[in-house]
Amino acid sequence: MATLGLVEYDEATPEVKAVYDDIMATRKTDWINNFWKALAHDPATLRRTWESIKQIMGPGTLDPLTKELIYVAVSATNQCGYCIASHTAGARKAGMTDAMFAELMAVVGMANETNRLASGYQVEIDERFLPSRNR
Amino acid sequence: MATLGLVEYDEATPEVKAVYDDIMATRKTDWINNFWKALAHDPATLRRTWESIKQIMGPGTLDPLTKELIYVAVSATNQCGYCIASHTAGARKAGMTDAMFAELMAVVGMANETNRLASGYQVEIDERFLPSRNR
Amino acid sequence: MATLGLVEYDEATPEVKAVYDDIMATRKTDWINNFWKALAHDPATLRRTWESIKQIMGPGTLDPLTKELIYVAVSATNQCGYCIASHTAGARKAGMTDAMFAELMAVVGMANETNRLASGYQVEIDERFLPSRNR
Amino acid sequence: MATLGLVEYDEATPEVKAVYDDIMATRKTDWINNFWKALAHDPATLRRTWESIKQIMGPGTLDPLTKELIYVAVSATNQCGYCIASHTAGARKAGMTDAMFAELMAVVGMANETNRLASGYQVEIDERFLPSRNR
Amino acid sequence: MATLGLVEYDEATPEVKAVYDDIMATRKTDWINNFWKALAHDPATLRRTWESIKQIMGPGTLDPLTKELIYVAVSATNQCGYCIASHTAGARKAGMTDAMFAELMAVVGMANETNRLASGYQVEIDERFLPSRNR
Amino acid sequence: MATLGLVEYDEATPEVKAVYDDIMATRKTDWINNFWKALAHDPATLRRTWESIKQIMGPGTLDPLTKELIYVAVSATNQCGYCIASHTAGARKAGMTDAMFAELMAVVGMANETNRLASGYQVEIDERFLPSRNR
Numbered sequence A, B, C, D, E, F: 001m002a003t004l005g006l007v008e009y010d011e012a013t014p015e016v017k018a019v020y021d022d023i024m025a026t027r028k029t030d031w032i033n034n035f036w037k038a039l040a041h042d043p044a045t046l047r048r049t050w051e052s053i054k055q056i057m058g059p060g061t062l063d064p065l066t067k068e069l070i071y072v073a074v075s076a077t078n079q080c081g082y083c084i085a086s087h088t089a090g091a092r093k094a095g096m097t098d099a100m101f102a103e104l105m106a107v108v109g110m111a112n113e114t115n116r117l118a119s120g121y122q123v124e125i126d127e128r129f130l131p132s133r134n135r
Helices: A014-027 A034-039 A043-057 A064-078 A081-093 A098-120 B014-027 B034-039 B043-057 B064-078 B081-093 B098-120 C014-027 C034-039 C043-057 C064-078 C081-093 C098-120 D014-027 D034-039 D043-057 D064-078 D081-093 D098-120 E014-027 E034-039 E043-057 E064-078 E081-093 E098-120 F014-027 F034-039 F043-057 F064-078 F081-093 F098-120
Strands: none
Touching (some): A014 A034, A014 A043, A034 A043, A034 A081, A043 A064, A043 B098, A043 C098, A043 F043, A064 A081, A081 B098, A098 B034, A098 B081, A098 D081, A098 D098, B014 B034, B014 B043, B043 B064, B043 D098, B043 E043, B064 B098, B081 B098, B081 C098, B098 C064, B098 C081, B098 C098, B098 F043, C014 C043, C034 C043, C034 F098, C043 D043, C043 F098, C081 C098, C081 F098, C098 F043, C098 F081, D014 D034, D014 D043, D034 D043, D034 D081, D043 F098, D064 D081, D064 D098, E014 E034, E034 E081, E064 E081, E064 E098, E081 F098, E098 F064, E098 F081, F014 F043, F034 F043, F064 F098, F081 F098
């Protein structure tokens, strides 16, 4: 279920199929999750979003697991049910253990708490933390 | 500047000084940032918050740098100016390079984008991503 | 289902019925959606909210479709399931096509991404963008 | 400073002056804060917003101080600098002490933390908490 | 259902049982809601979170009902389904009537509206509202 | 000012200069705003973000002004100071009048209010609003 429906592989246009194929090849899986099937009604957004995700989540100075943990942290902060479910699964696949998940949640919870304490108390930024002082 | 003002070390009660001392010893620094000085008007919250942070950000299955990156990710998602500034500084101290910061931001930005695409398109959670299926 | 239950037309007080009637007449429909039935337990809020919506969403310098698109954009950003569903339906009724919905989502996703890049990178507002310079 | 500028009392139209007068009379003050001066460029929104605020924040089953505390709680959660500053001042005027402010912040911080723990852990709502069971 | 599953009382470790017992004794109930059962996979977070909640929601200058109202206000602002359901139930238990709930929602809705008007109009903080002027 | 500093045109690498040139040509301006200068420390993100923005904000079924209005709506909802300032300027350039800005803000404020009323009252989605019923 999704606003514009889900585009299954067999009914996809060649353009959409090409993206689906690249997703499965890159992720070494044999299925496509609903997020992409929902976007497929807009091939331009499907392609752009996948290309961006592929570039961003690929090899770099941060390892894939760390990137997935960050994705879950953002999704939990935004309370996005679909994203929490899909990226928690993704993080597990990248190596996240139960203990790591629990620690991740503890940090996310704490950050959300202190974010509001800092704002609510109207705390001024310390001079040492200003960008120009911090490089 | 802060709603209840800032409590400087010299004017702090012994109870507050003890927390300040523990913060500096744990972090191996010789100064206290404004966040703690603002909370110090409520010693119970000061102590509880510090003890929680100390426990959560301490050694575990996630390394200190990863935890600081997650903290920055949450703070940027929440648009908390103070927290972005202080935890970006904290992450640098824990080893974050310019390249790591840039990758972190790319992931945070992307996650905030796809969170809204998933919600806006009303994408249903794939059965494979349900908690009971995912352990 | 709703916290205080739903007030159906037949069991509504004359005061609530009057608002229901105005909603149906204004929207040219013959039914009331759950949002109003849930608010009906508090007639003052029901009336005030409806009067505000009616005034705001009515004719002005922005056309009704544009206003519904903006409503969906805010609801998707806030991840409000009910509001995304009801205002997506409302936007369709006002003329939104599948292609327009897809473009709307693309803009909403991008804005949520760059909002965090701007905050996370601690970008200072350009002088030319300051309100006093921008009129 | 504000996007459309600030409308001072002396340059206001009679319609805007009438709202300003009602704000000062209701709040027993002799000045108008910037929020209203910014809205005054749109007299319809100025009047509607003020009438709503006046109705909602007025006498009811919740006392004025409780309502101001709730207003600060929402503003701190949303990280709205202007609103935190103005409603913290409003809450003080309504009787909030330093100790009450500190307790308020502690609750707000904790709620923001557990909100993310509940979402992040994908906790299912207990049957006893469902609206139909809870009346 | 929850990411790591739910830990029932009978299968809990003595450490977790001790927290469960304290929750039931403090709240004068004979059952544990899913939130705690989900956290129980991480005994350190379970204990820390419960101890914090117990301290913060306990007797102080704000009464228990006011604290529960604030908790609901934050949860509704963050759109956390679980937390809205559980804390609405908690607020009822602490004495919240239907009329109080309706007033609470009206304030929460209004605050969320004016928060965006203030930010969107780029309203500058009045000098009188600055922390240093407001003590 | 920005976390990694701002990259001015004269000190930019050829790769960054090419993006700057395309931004100025596309927007028919002779300057680059700070957002891009901040991202320029990460040429991959600079290019990807600009290419996405260019594609999304370009000609389509929604006109450029509508897209800018949506961008401001999201930015105001997220309380992103930089984005509100820059996209309000962008919307003006695309034709937004003072009256349109005021209407936009009214819709954004109202949507943020009713989003929380819908969530707070735990309103169930009407069957007629479900995606499968709404196509």
